Each structure stands twice: as C-alpha cells, then as structure tokens.
Amino acid sequence: MSTPPAPLAFPLAFPLAFDADAVMARHVDAVRHVRRGSLIGLAGLLAVLAYLVYAWFAFDIPRLIATAEPQRAVLLATDAVAHKVHVTKGLRNPGFEVAVEGERTATYDTPPAWVEADTAGDRVIVDLGDGYSARIDGAVLTLTGPDTAPIRVEATDRGVRIDYRGARPDWVTEGVNVKTGSLVKFEARPSIDKRVQVTRSKIEIHRYFFGWENFWFPFDSPLHGLSLGALVELALSGDRIDPDRSNVATIFDTFWSNPEWQHRTVFIALLETVLMAVLGTLTAAFVGLPLAFAAAHTFNRIAVIRFALRRLFDFLRGIDMLIWSLIFIRAFGLGPLTGALAIAFTDTGTLGKLFSETLENIDRKQVEGVQATGANRWQRYRFGVIPQILPVFVSQGLYYLESNMRSATVIGALGAGGIGLVLVETMRTSRDWENTLYIIILTILLVVAMDALSGWLRRRLIQG
Known part of the structure; x- marks a missing residue:
C-alpha cells in the first residue's frame, strides 16, 4: 500500500495585527524622500536655466545675432565650390576685360560664348543665364530679366543715375553718399550666381560657375581645357610638347607647378x-x-x-x-x-x-x-x-x-x-x-x- 502524503504544516500563529504607526512613518519618509529628490532636480534645472541666461548676456548673443551676416556666409560658401568670372568695363580707360577672379593670369583673349562685344569694347552684351542679360553701351548699363522691367543705370562723374521702368526689385541695393545724399553705387543680385555693380569708375558683371577653375592646369597652359582622353592620347603620343622631356613629364610638371593652386x-x-x-x-x-x-x-x-x-x-x-x-x-x-x-x-x-x-x-x-x-x-x-x-x-x-x-x-x-x-x-x-x-x-x-x-x-x- 502507498503511504499517504504528509499533512501540510502551517505556522501556529499568524501576525494578524500590524503596526499602523510604523507603516505610516515609512510612508511619510518615502514621500519626503521623493519630495527631496524632486526639489533637487528642480533646483538643478533652475541652475542650468540661470546659467544659460547668464551666458546669453555675458557673451552678448543679442548683438551677435543682430550683426550676423548670413548672406555673406552664403557668398563665402559659394566661392568655395564655384569660380567667378568678371566682365569689367573701366569708364576711365577704353576697352573691357573678362577674367577669372583670384587668378593673376586667367584673362580671356577671346571672350567666352556668353559675352558679345564689339572690337572697341564700348558695346557689350552679357548673358547671365535664367533669362537675365546685361547690356553695356558706353557708360550706360541696361539690366533685363524675365520677371522685371528693364533697369537703366548710367555712370556719371558724380555717381550713378538709376531709372526703374517698373517697381524696384528687392534684390537691388543702392549706395548713397552720406555727405551729399547722391547715389554712388548700384548693385543687383538676382540670384546667388549673378551680380552686377555700377560705380562712377567702372561697370562690373560677375557670373558664377560650379567647380574649381584651372585646378589641373594653368589658364595659359597648352594643356588647359583638354579632356582626360585627350591627355592620355597626348601622353602616349610620340610628338613632344617640350623637346627636352616626355609628354608624361610635361603633364605632371604642369600640374605639379600650377601657380594658382600650388x-x-x-x-x-x-x-x-x-x-x-x-x-x-x-x-x-x-x-x-x-x-x-x-x-x-x-x-x-x-x-x-x-x-x-x-x-x-x-x-x-x-x-x-x-x-x-x-x-x-x-x-x-x-x-x-x-x-x-x-x-x-x-x-x-x-x-x-x-x-x-x-x-x-x-x-x-x-x-x-x-x-x-x-x-x-x-x-x-x-x-x-x-x-x-x-x-x-x-x-x-x-x-x-x-x-x-x-x-x-x-x-x-x-x-x-x-x-x-x-x-x-x-x-x-x-x-x-x-x-x-x-x-x-x-x-x-x-x-x-x-x-x-x-x-x-x-x-x-x-x-x-
């Protein structure tokens, strides 16, 4: 016969009563601990906020925001990834010049396709892209755009005269002589890659192009503007550019000694x-x-x-x-x-x-x-x-x-x-x-x- 299971053992007495005062005391201590932690956290948050307020005025953040020039930052960023070509007409000397800014020898002998000019340089038409164009006739600049009426600017000995055929665009700024109150400068920037300036001494038109100009070879080098395939073909060719050294050495030395990029x-x-x-x-x-x-x-x-x-x-x-x-x-x-x-x-x-x-x-x-x-x-x-x-x-x-x-x-x-x-x-x-x-x-x-x-x-x- 199987042995019956042993009976369950229970304690003889149960703590049916509890100490209410002790429980209440522990509850009060817990609440005080939570409140103390909350106060410490709140005090820390207030200290951080107070420090931020102090730093705001100690470092003169309002003045920095007021004097900040975000547009200048955009221009510097644009100059870092693009190159700018100048079309400059001096009003005191005849003729005009088309050159890459920042490079001493990068002046075009023949104007690029987007610049049309007569032999004397008195009449110049510059295609700025996106429907904008600038026309120079002597000392007069006429700027036209797809959404604005033509703007006529004339350079004189005393400053500039501006004739708006319509409303003045928000991308036009005027420079005023504080003493005489006369206009001395006209500047228009329809977009970040276009800029036109007129003063009494010159008319200047800037156009940006993406990329680093003349990075591989100097502007006046015979290798300037050649494609990769043309360079490979030239390197393998038996006709030497320089009779004293191979074409490979000439290509490398021209790149290595680039005077602008160094x-x-x-x-x-x-x-x-x-x-x-x-x-x-x-x-x-x-x-x-x-x-x-x-x-x-x-x-x-x-x-x-x-x-x-x-x-x-x-x-x-x-x-x-x-x-x-x-x-x-x-x-x-x-x-x-x-x-x-x-x-x-x-x-x-x-x-x-x-x-x-x-x-x-x-x-x-x-x-x-x-x-x-x-x-x-x-x-x-x-x-x-x-x-x-x-x-x-x-x-x-x-x-x-x-x-x-x-x-x-x-x-x-x-x-x-x-x-x-x-x-x-x-x-x-x-x-x-x-x-x-x-x-x-x-x-x-x-x-x-x-x-x-x-x-x-x-x-x-x-x-x-």
Missing part, C-alpha cells in the same frame, strides 16, 4: 605636418615610457623621485600645446621643429601620466611567475611587464598620433609651418576660399588615412 607647396606642407606629428609623438612616447617606470610606485620605492616626476608631468601637460608652440617660436624661430617640440613637451606629460598609471595596475602574479624561473630584473620587465602594458601603450600612442595630426595643423597656423600656415595664408583674402576648401579636404583625408593606418598598426601589434 599643388607642390601644399604637398610639402602636408608632409611637414605629418613629420611634426610623428616626430613629436614618438619623442613623447620614448621619453615618457622610462619616466613612467620611475614615476610608478610598483617600480620605484623612492617617494621623492616619484613626486618630482609626477609634478613634472603636471607641468608639461598643464601648459597648452599652443603656448609651448609660441614659446619655441620665440626661442628657435619659425619652422616644423618648433611644432614637433611643442607636441613632444605636451604629450610627454600626458603619456607619462597614463603610462605610469598603467604600470601601477599590472598583474603582479605574472611578474612573480617570471621571477620564479630565475629571471633577472630586465627579464622580468621583458616577459612579465611589457606583454601586459604593450596593448595599452600602443593604443594610447596611436590615438595621440591621430590627435596630433589635427594639433599640428593648428600649431602650423601660428607660424610653425606645415599645412596650417598655408591654410591661414589662403584665408587672408576672401578670393581664395576654393583654395581654402581644397586644403581643408586634404587635411581631412590625411586624418582619415592616419586613422586607418593606426587601426591597422594596432591590430598588427596587439593581435599579431
């Missing part, structure tokens, strides 16, 4: 930037590593030396890299060496601190295991310490190498040389924004290439 100068500047970053980072890593051993308490028991080295690290990284660069420029003059020294001094402090902290957190059991085999001190470092810290050292060193590529550009702008100095030179005039964009793109590509290279090196050195 490809050779830009390449050398990029190379100087790379050398500054690599030399500065390697110097900091090789100097910071032995100092890090002396600054780590696991390898150096002398507290005075550790304290002195840690304060040295604080001093080196406490002074910004730009300040070090200015100091070395005053001490050694302009050149890439000053940039490399600035990077080396700053990163020695940073990498020394990071390396020493890594050394203080190594696994001592692995070192003791190597010591148990009878290894001397240097062998313990080689087989017990270096394998542990190598991945961290490589990662940190390569990261700072990538970062210093950008820092070397900024340091170069202060006078240390490299691509930063070339970038500042192109930004000094508002005519060279396409060159500025070109250098910025090359700098970004350099940083991307260094990122890819450092990633590959990291995998090879750490993973094997």
Whole structure:
C-alpha cells in the first residue's frame, strides 16, 4: 500500500495585527524622500536655466545675432565650390576685360560664348543665364530679366543715375553718399550666381560657375581645357610638347607647378605636418615610457623621485600645446621643429601620466611567475611587464598620433609651418576660399588615412 502524503504544516500563529504607526512613518519618509529628490532636480534645472541666461548676456548673443551676416556666409560658401568670372568695363580707360577672379593670369583673349562685344569694347552684351542679360553701351548699363522691367543705370562723374521702368526689385541695393545724399553705387543680385555693380569708375558683371577653375592646369597652359582622353592620347603620343622631356613629364610638371593652386607647396606642407606629428609623438612616447617606470610606485620605492616626476608631468601637460608652440617660436624661430617640440613637451606629460598609471595596475602574479624561473630584473620587465602594458601603450600612442595630426595643423597656423600656415595664408583674402576648401579636404583625408593606418598598426601589434 502507498503511504499517504504528509499533512501540510502551517505556522501556529499568524501576525494578524500590524503596526499602523510604523507603516505610516515609512510612508511619510518615502514621500519626503521623493519630495527631496524632486526639489533637487528642480533646483538643478533652475541652475542650468540661470546659467544659460547668464551666458546669453555675458557673451552678448543679442548683438551677435543682430550683426550676423548670413548672406555673406552664403557668398563665402559659394566661392568655395564655384569660380567667378568678371566682365569689367573701366569708364576711365577704353576697352573691357573678362577674367577669372583670384587668378593673376586667367584673362580671356577671346571672350567666352556668353559675352558679345564689339572690337572697341564700348558695346557689350552679357548673358547671365535664367533669362537675365546685361547690356553695356558706353557708360550706360541696361539690366533685363524675365520677371522685371528693364533697369537703366548710367555712370556719371558724380555717381550713378538709376531709372526703374517698373517697381524696384528687392534684390537691388543702392549706395548713397552720406555727405551729399547722391547715389554712388548700384548693385543687383538676382540670384546667388549673378551680380552686377555700377560705380562712377567702372561697370562690373560677375557670373558664377560650379567647380574649381584651372585646378589641373594653368589658364595659359597648352594643356588647359583638354579632356582626360585627350591627355592620355597626348601622353602616349610620340610628338613632344617640350623637346627636352616626355609628354608624361610635361603633364605632371604642369600640374605639379600650377601657380594658382600650388599643388607642390601644399604637398610639402602636408608632409611637414605629418613629420611634426610623428616626430613629436614618438619623442613623447620614448621619453615618457622610462619616466613612467620611475614615476610608478610598483617600480620605484623612492617617494621623492616619484613626486618630482609626477609634478613634472603636471607641468608639461598643464601648459597648452599652443603656448609651448609660441614659446619655441620665440626661442628657435619659425619652422616644423618648433611644432614637433611643442607636441613632444605636451604629450610627454600626458603619456607619462597614463603610462605610469598603467604600470601601477599590472598583474603582479605574472611578474612573480617570471621571477620564479630565475629571471633577472630586465627579464622580468621583458616577459612579465611589457606583454601586459604593450596593448595599452600602443593604443594610447596611436590615438595621440591621430590627435596630433589635427594639433599640428593648428600649431602650423601660428607660424610653425606645415599645412596650417598655408591654410591661414589662403584665408587672408576672401578670393581664395576654393583654395581654402581644397586644403581643408586634404587635411581631412590625411586624418582619415592616419586613422586607418593606426587601426591597422594596432591590430598588427596587439593581435599579431
């Protein structure tokens, strides 16, 4: 026979009564805790809002908004991706000129198809596109458009006279002499790629075209305007452009020595930037590593030396890299060496601190295991310490190498040389924004290439 199941065991007594005062006290404490947390959050939010209000007036944001020129920003962006062709007629000298802005030798001997002119240049008709055209007859400009009545502007010795045949368009601005109250300038911009200006000394018409003009070859070069197929055919041809060298050498040298885009100068500047970053980072890593051993308490028991080295690290990284660069420029003059020294001094402090902290957190059991085999001190470092810290050292060193590529550009702008100095030179005039964009793109590509290279090196050195 099966054994019957054991009866269920119940406690003899149930806590049927509860302490209402204790429950109420816990409830009150919970409510107070929630209220305290809410008040702290509200106080934090009010503090953030107060700071934003303070920053709004401390940085004079209303004045910045009032004086902002978004249209000028649009013009600069347009200049960076397009080139502008001028049609200029001087009213004090006969004739007219068609030229690409910003290039000293880019003047057309024969006007382009969208410009019609007589031999003397007294009568010029410019097709601005989109139905707009400008006609110059002596000192009179007539501007016509698809949606506006013709506008007649005459340049005189005292200024300009404007005759609107209809309503004045909103894209027309007039310059007024404050003293005399007379009109001295007429400017019309129907769209971002069209501009007409008339003063008492000249009539100027601008038309934008997308793309970088004369990027590959100079305007006056026989290679200018040739297609890729024509260049390949010329390179393979036996008829030489220059009898002293091959066509391939001529094509490359014409591109390399382009006086407007200065490809050779830009390449050398990029190379100087790379050398500054690599030399500065390697110097900091090789100097910071032995100092890090002396600054780590696991390898150096002398507290005075550790304290002195840690304060040295604080001093080196406490002074910004730009300040070090200015100091070395005053001490050694302009050149890439000053940039490399600035990077080396700053990163020695940073990498020394990071390396020493890594050394203080190594696994001592692995070192003791190597010591148990009878290894001397240097062998313990080689087989017990270096394998542990190598991945961290490589990662940190390569990261700072990538970062210093950008820092070397900024340091170069202060006078240390490299691509930063070339970038500042192109930004000094508002005519060279396409060159500025070109250098910025090359700098970004350099940083991307260094990122890819450092990633590959990291995998090879750490993973094997």
